[in-house]
Amino acid sequence: MSEGITVFVSGLLGVAFAMALLYISVRITAKVTDFMEKSKEKNNA
Amino acid sequence: MPDQILSLYKTTGFFYLTPGMAVMWLIGLILIYLAVSKNYEPLLLLPIGFGILLANLPLSGLMEPNEGLIWKFYHYGIQWEIIPPLIFLGLGALTDFGPLLANPRLIFLGAGAQVGVYIAFFLAQVIGFDLSEAATIGIIGGADGPTTIFLAANLSPQLLGSCAVAAYSYMAMVPIIQPPIMKLLTTQSERKIRMKKVRKVNRLEKLFFPIVSSILIILLIPASAPLIAMFMLGNLFREAKVVERLTNAAQNELMNIVTIFLGLPVGATMNAETFLKSEVIFIFILGLFAFIISTASGILLAKFINLFSKRKINPLLGAAGVSAVPMAARVVHKVGMEADKRNYLLMYAMGPNVAGVIGTVIAAGVFLTLLG
Numbered sequence: 001m002s003e004g005i006t007v008f009v010s011g012l013l014g015v016a017f018a019m020a021l022l023y024i025s026v027r028i029t030a031k032v033t034d035f036m037e038k039s040k041e042k043n044n045a
Numbered sequence: 046m047p048d049q050i051l052s053l054y055k056t057t058g059f060f061y062l063t064p065g066m067a068v069m070w071l072i073g074l075i076l077i078y079l080a081v082s083k084n085y086e087p088l089l090l091l092p093i094g095f096g097i098l099l100a101n102l103p104l105s106g107l108m109e110p111n112e113g114l115i116w117k118f119y120h121y122g123i124q125w126e127i128i129p130p131l132i133f134l135g136l137g138a139l140t141d142f143g144p145l146l147a148n149p150r151l152i153f154l155g156a157g158a159q160v161g162v163y164i165a166f167f168l169a170q171v172i173g174f175d176l177s178e179a180a181t182i183g184i185i186g187g188a189d190g191p192t193t194i195f196l197a198a199n200l201s202p203q204l205l206g207s208c209a210v211a212a213y214s215y216m217a218m219v220p221i222i223q224p225p226i227m228k229l230l231t232t233q234s235e236r237k238i239r240m241k242k243v244r245k246v247n248r249l250e251k252l253f254f255p256i257v258s259s260i261l262i263i264l265l266i267p268a269s270a271p272l273i274a275m276f277m278l279g280n281l282f283r284e285a286k287v288v289e290r291l292t293n294a295a296q297n298e299l300m301n302i303v304t305i306f307l308g309l310p311v312g313a314t315m316n317a318e319t320f321l322k323s324e325v326i327f328i329f330i331l332g333l334f335a336f337i338i339s340t341a342s343g344i345l346l347a348k349f350i351n352l353f354s355k356r357k358i359n360p361l362l363g364a365a366g367v368s369a370v371p372m373a374a375r376v377v378h379k380v381g382m383e384a385d386k387r388n389y390l391l392m393y394a395m396g397p398n399v400a401g402v403i404g405t406v407i408a409a410g411v412f413l414t415l416l417g
């Protein structure tokens with residue numbers, strides 16, 4: 001039973017942590033690519 | 046003469062037929078009927094149903110270890126972990142992450158919908174299943190067939206057939222199972238919430254996503270690598286826009302071929318001795334419970350986010366956090382339209398829907414890490 005509780009808690013935390021990390025990476029990627037696009041436009045101009 | 050007739054009779058499969066086999070034929074025929082007449086997940090339920098029939102024909106030897114034809118499909122395709130990742134390659138090539146990238150908070154709804162997986166896991170092991178079996182049963186709540194098969198093949202091959210059929214059956218029944226839960230947990234005014242128009246996602250973002258997310262997820266949960274790697278490779282094919290032939294092959298020919306070689310052996314694992322047990326009933330009940338809780342937890346998480354957010358999320362979107370793509374998103378759209386005919390939720394619902402696919406793979410990877 002105690003092993004089950006460990007898997008239950010660490011499983012939920014693991015999924016939450018991984019998805020939070022994914023969220024942060026998406027936000028950072030959005031900022032970086034936005035910056036790259038703007039730099040490209042600026043260079044072209 | 047009668048002895049010769051009897052000897053001849055014993056060379057046929059008829060002599061070895063058992064009532065259990067007849068019951069399995071009936072189950073196989075029901076799945077074929079549901080696929081053909083009701084169009085319930087026909088691409089999978091049709092070969093699974095036929096596989097059940099074949100596995101319960103005595104003397105056929107099709108599932109004879111090392112020799113049977115379908116056993117070879119099973120061994121080299123599923124036990125060697127080849128077919129589920131190839132399905133994910135096709136899924137990746139078919140998936141547009143645009144709605145998710147445009148509104149990244151919806152990622153959390155894909156995570157919230159995994160709660161049912163873990164609650165069902167916990168209940169299953171309380172009932173008496175061992176930890177590996179409980180994990181395989183819990184993952185049904187993610188409503189993702191290939192992930193369920195992948196995890197079952199790794200943790201509890203003896204439950205593979207029943208868990209796969211449960212997962213695909215519940216995926217087919219999304220339009221029946223989800224709406225009552227959605228209506229029970231939301232008010233009419235919540236269902237009418239309109240999502241704000243989201244920003245346009247640039248091409249670079251779509252291109253970077255499969256690369257960045259592969260690196261992150263595989264580093265964090267290496268056990269999820271086979272599924273995530275192929276999923277993101279398929280998506281990279283799609284977004285790169287320079288390998289159209291590969292994208293088309295992954296979306297169509299490859300996906301169709303591996304679907305045949307997935308369904309048939311999954312069905313063929315279900316013989317009367319392994320399937321006709323009381324525990325199978327518990328698997329179906331717990332799987333349904335997991336699916337219901339996953340739907341509810343996604344909705345409740347969306348409501349919870351709304352407590353702290355100025356930009357409200359329509360809580361129906363939480364129900365799309367299960368990974369039945371795109372059925373769950375379509376159901377969200379339909380229920381939303383019933384409350385407000387001009388509320389178009391489909392594109393928004395695709396965000397949590399594809400996040401749910403990633404969430405379920407991560408949940409499976411965590412189970413493999415802890416129990417594999």
